[in-house]
Structures are given as C-alpha cells and as structure tokens.
Amino acid sequence: MTDVQITGVSKSYGPDAPVLRGLDLTVPAGTLAALLGPSGCGKTTLLRIVAGFLRADAGTVTVGGRTLSGPGVHLPPERRRIGIVPQEGALFPHLSVARNVAFGLTGHDRAARRGRTEEMLELVGLGGHGDRMPHELSGGQQQRIALARALAPEPALVLLDEPFNALDSALRAGVRADVRAALRATGATALLVTHDQQEALSTADLVAVVREGRVAQCDTPQEVYRRPADPWVARFVGDAVLIPGTTDHGTATTVLGRLPLASPPAGRSEGTVLLRPEQLQLTGTATAAQGTVTDVTFYGHDAMVTISVDGLESPVDIRVAGPVAVRPGQRTGILVKGEATLHP
Known part of the structure; x- marks a missing residue:
C-alpha cells in the first residue's frame, strides 16, 4: 500500500x-x-x-x-x-x-x-x-x-x-x-x-x-x-449563511434566535455563526426571526430563496426543496434546525 x-x-x-x-x-x-x-x-x-x-x-x-x-x-x-x-x-x-x-x-x-x-x-x-x-x-x-x-x-x-x-x-x-x-x-x-x-x-x-x-x-x-x-473555507465549500452571534452556555444568540452550537467554547464570546442554507426553513410570520423575500432562484430539484432578514445587514439564502410558495416582496418567518458552528 x-x-x-x-x-x-x-x-x-x-x-x-x-x-x-x-x-x-x-x-x-x-x-x-x-x-x-x-x-x-x-x-x-x-x-x-x-x-x-x-x-x-x-x-x-x-x-x-x-x-x-x-x-x-x-x-x-x-x-x-x-x-x-x-x-x-x-x-x-x-x-x-x-x-x-x-x-x-x-x-x-x-x-x-x-x-x-x-x-x-x-x-x-x-x-x-x-x-x-x-x-x-x-x-x-x-x-x-x-x-x-x-x-x-x-x-x-x-x-x-x-x-x-x-x-x-x-x-x-x-x-x-x-x-x-x-x-x-x-x-x-x-x-x-x-x-x-x-x-x-x-x-x-x-x-x-x-x-x-x-x-x-x-x-x-x-x-x-x-x-x-x-x-x-465555509464560503468556498458550498453556500454558507454567516451571521454575528454571542455565545453563552453552549448556545449562540443571533437575529435568527438562540442556536445550539456543535462545539461551544468555554465562557462567553462573540464571533461569526455558520449555518448552511438547508438548515433554514420558511414558516409563518409568527416567529422571532422574520424578513422579506428579495429573490427566488429555481434550480429544478430545489430553489434558493434570498431573504432580507430584519436586524441583519446582509441577506441570507435558504435552500427550499419542492414547490416554492413565496415570491419577492412577501414577508416570511424563518426557523433554524440543527446545530450551528462558531468561528470566534
């Protein structure tokens, strides 16, 4: 060998x-x-x-x-x-x-x-x-x-x-x-x-x-x-959602809510929180995180929906499987599933 x-x-x-x-x-x-x-x-x-x-x-x-x-x-x-x-x-x-x-x-x-x-x-x-x-x-x-x-x-x-x-x-x-x-x-x-x-x-x-x-x-x-x-590396290897966050007791506080971390640091710290677009889901507007749809890009097997999130300077992308029910200009809520990664 x-x-x-x-x-x-x-x-x-x-x-x-x-x-x-x-x-x-x-x-x-x-x-x-x-x-x-x-x-x-x-x-x-x-x-x-x-x-x-x-x-x-x-x-x-x-x-x-x-x-x-x-x-x-x-x-x-x-x-x-x-x-x-x-x-x-x-x-x-x-x-x-x-x-x-x-x-x-x-x-x-x-x-x-x-x-x-x-x-x-x-x-x-x-x-x-x-x-x-x-x-x-x-x-x-x-x-x-x-x-x-x-x-x-x-x-x-x-x-x-x-x-x-x-x-x-x-x-x-x-x-x-x-x-x-x-x-x-x-x-x-x-x-x-x-x-x-x-x-x-x-x-x-x-x-x-x-x-x-x-x-x-x-x-x-x-x-x-x-x-x-x-x-x-996160941006280069696939699509990435990068947002600022503050960590404490194993979670990160962000504009998208409190997110569990895969490898939480000891103590309190600030940094960039990484999510992948497929971890975000569109939902009703009765959620903590909300925004306005600015673009929908259809790929056939899925679509990428761009959202201008309230309280966040840069828009985020959300990968949606199946039919897309939202259009540009529409308000929507955002839920996050799974764990995030923190880069101090």
Whole structure:
C-alpha cells in the first residue's frame, strides 16, 4: 500500500511570486484525495512537483516511504511510478485504444501486455473497444481510456489534473463515478486537482482545501462541509449563511434566535455563526426571526430563496426543496434546525 507525505513544500516563480508556502499534506494509502481551491492557489504547481515536472524550492515528497523530491533528491518523472490523467485525456491519436493502454507496459511480454490491457479495458467498462481509434470515442470514453492507461503499469500514485473539465454536465457525473469505482477496484492512491466544490465533495475520500499555497483544511468531505476551519473555507465549500452571534452556555444568540452550537467554547464570546442554507426553513410570520423575500432562484430539484432578514445587514439564502410558495416582496418567518458552528 502506498501513502503520500508532502512536507514543507515551497515554490516561487520569482522573488515576488510565491505559489506554495510550506505546504503539508498526508494522503493515506488507497485514498482518493481532492486538492480543492480557487485558480492560482497552487494546486497544479503541487501536482507538477509530485509528478517530477517541476523542482520544489524546499520541502520533501515521499510516496510509499520512497523520497521522490527533497534536499539533494529529484527523481525524474519516468522513475517515480506515477500515473497521470491529464485534462482532456491526451491519448496518442495515431495509436489504437489498446496500444494507448499498453503504452507504459514496457517490461511485459506480448501475452502479458495483451492480458493487462484487456483487464484495464474491462475495469473502465470499455472491453471490446481495443481496436478503435481515439477519434472514434466520446469525450467520456477517452477519459476512461486515459485512466486505464495510467493504471495499467500499476503505479504507486495516480494524479488526475481536472480530468472532467472538458465534459458536459450530463456526462461528468457518470464519468466521475466510473473513475472513482476503477480507482477503488485497484486500491490505487490518487490525487485529484479540481476547483469544483461539488466534484471534490462527491468524488473524494479526503478533501484538502488549498488557499494561498497552504492547506487551509484537510478532512473528509462531510467534516469539511459541516465543520469548516474558518469562514473563508465555509464560503468556498458550498453556500454558507454567516451571521454575528454571542455565545453563552453552549448556545449562540443571533437575529435568527438562540442556536445550539456543535462545539461551544468555554465562557462567553462573540464571533461569526455558520449555518448552511438547508438548515433554514420558511414558516409563518409568527416567529422571532422574520424578513422579506428579495429573490427566488429555481434550480429544478430545489430553489434558493434570498431573504432580507430584519436586524441583519446582509441577506441570507435558504435552500427550499419542492414547490416554492413565496415570491419577492412577501414577508416570511424563518426557523433554524440543527446545530450551528462558531468561528470566534
């Protein structure tokens, strides 16, 4: 089994252009970890350092106890046993599907190459497609072939560089599920670079939120969403309702009422209280918290209702399932369910 240890990795593209600032990350063996962050935060730079395409200015990268990059050490990419799935598959257009998958199987005889290739094609759900050419495949099929090619040599680590970006939304969810199933079937350790919050939360076992060259939080998708490290992470990973509050005896006093806290601090303190939009419910106006509907955005499976809350400067968003019974300009009450999180 292969774990990944990234310790104190720094990289700058000039004296005034630091990208990675002593980044630390641990990925347990057999885990699919997502590097999630906005453009320019250092995700792709880190991936290129792990792959061996870039040299880090400082820090170490260890995979399965083997140092790939560190003081006085920089293994070339071809010696790292790392498979890479690029953004648009990047299949060799002049090679058949089978020859693309078998490309990295240099130490195998012909029968072993053929057997491994067929095994990988079956794994990604494209058995029988070996004689086709890349241009005869759909975008989703090409991405699955790129994954089969990366997995065929049994790499120590698989890197996926925003591999679903070129796919339309109807294909994306299905291909993501196929890729995740294939990785789990082989027990591969993988790093997925993405700026898509939904993709990270629905696909990965572990989500590392990267901000300005450091990991701001690394945890399971559920914990990152439910208990973000700070308000910035809360806003970046999904929609967030952030309101001021004062805490005392395990609850927070806010304009939305007294809310129980998931991890209440000792004593009395002030801070920002975090709720998710699905924790808020519209109700009749005979409640403590009231406001005026300012906008309704319909998404099909649900809708987002924006409310200007009495006593609060910024409006809040409420996610409503099913038919929406309110319209802009209408008064409504607001109830909160579940626990809130406080950020002092």
